[in-house]
Amino acid sequence: MYNFKLVNHCWNCNKEHELNDQLAQTNVKCDCGGYVLTPSGKGLHEIKLTCNVYKFHDGENHWIAANTEQEARKLFEKDYSDDLEYTVELINNEDLHKKTIDNIEFIEEDGTKWTSLKQIVLETKHIPSVIASSVY
Structure with a gap:
């Protein structure tokens, strides 16, 4: 972890x-x-x-794990274009634990497994990182 x-x-x-x-x-x-x-x-x-999760909305949803909002914004603008209008919100601790946040799903051999943003962050090696997106 x-x-x-x-x-x-x-x-x-x-x-x-x-x-x-x-x-x-x-x-x-x-x-x-x-x-x-x-x-x-x-x-x-x-x-x-030890980091935060920020949700960016530009017509789609993107979750970025980063130490600061500025760090998250920099990665978002690099990966998704800096000329888009978007909103950003800090995800609270309660929402990090929910197993069905906006239908984030991972497919395994035995079927679909719902997971939480916290579990994804605990398995992410490099911060900042896009940890989920409704585009993918």
Whole structure:
């Protein structure tokens, strides 16, 4: 997997903690006194993307994973022409997890498999990158 970091949340205040060097530990506490990792090793883990996803609309839809909107715009204009009128929106975390965003589908030997934008980003090696498009 690419483009992610693992974070844990405090069970008490929900503060985010990056514990990449402490994953094998137990009994890790937050500043508020709540547990980040319990004495038995349980934690509230979350995989967070280290980049953003932007949706461009120019009559068609294009999703670009990039670190900044400027980086995404530069790639869009290079790949799809800089003289088109278009709109751009930052995709929120909830929509990244949906399995049926605008009928993005991938065909496998056993049939059609619906996937999420987050899963595509986690498998994308190079950022910025066009990760989906209604044109293809």
